Amino acid sequence: MWNQIKHRFERYPSRMDVARKIIELGLRIDPDGKVYCDDVEINDVALARAIGVDRRTVRATAETILEDEKLRGIFQNLRPAGALLRDAAAELDFGVVEIEAEARNPGILAAAAELISGSGITIRQAHAGDPELDENPKLTIITGKPIPGSLLREFLKIDGVKRVSIY
Structure with a gap:
């Protein structure tokens, strides 16, 4: 495109x-x-x-x-993706994990979702930046409750992940 x-x-x-x-x-x-x-x-x-x-x-x-x-x-067929809850997550008692990765690696979203769901945490939203539009695309996942810091190392083990931030 x-x-x-x-x-x-x-x-x-x-x-x-x-x-x-x-x-x-x-x-x-x-x-x-x-x-x-x-x-x-x-x-x-x-x-x-x-x-x-x-x-x-x-x-x-x-x-x-x-x-x-x-x-x-x-x-003529574009539509807004909706409100990203990242900046309001703390007020809502949600969690946020931002992952910077090699965007062309397949399976990053799936692996991150598996880690989160394996911890018994629901995912409210996920937004992946487009590598053709963003210099440093990020995968932002909003969760139903804060992400435990112990998952940080697990996110970093996902193939292609460069940096992880948990809020």
């Missing part, structure tokens, strides 16, 4: 930044060229300000996307 997007914007780095932010936030572009977060319209000026580009760049990006059948199909 990302190669198709890069190809269309390779001569326009600012437009590439807009497309990247739209995907990162799960925004969608309607046939009218307007940008939405679910059913809430996001105005061009607000999006441009967040990215650090001119509003015309946002408009030009949307127009370019709508002109390309494949990109139109992608961007």
Whole structure:
């Protein structure tokens, strides 16, 4: 997917930044060229300000996307992933484990989930960063209760894991 997007914007780095932010936030572009977060319209000026580009760049990006059948199909079907509870976890008495790993290694999420469930802890949410969008993608797992520190070493034994943080 990302190669198709890069190809269309390779001569326009600012437009590439807009497309990247739209995907990162799960925004969608309607046939009218307007940008939405679910059913809430996001105005061009607000999006441009967040990215650090001119509003015309946002408009030009949307127009370019709508002109390309494949990109139109992608961007018209994006949806936000929902609220990540990481920052509110402490207030909810939840646990958080963040894992930095070699994102292309298969089975990291499965192995982490097995460790957590083997400890009798439920998983409330899991979010894996996209290695094509994030320089250092992280796997963030929100649990029904705090993770015991004793699991730290076990997470580090998972193939491809570089760093683990438990909150």
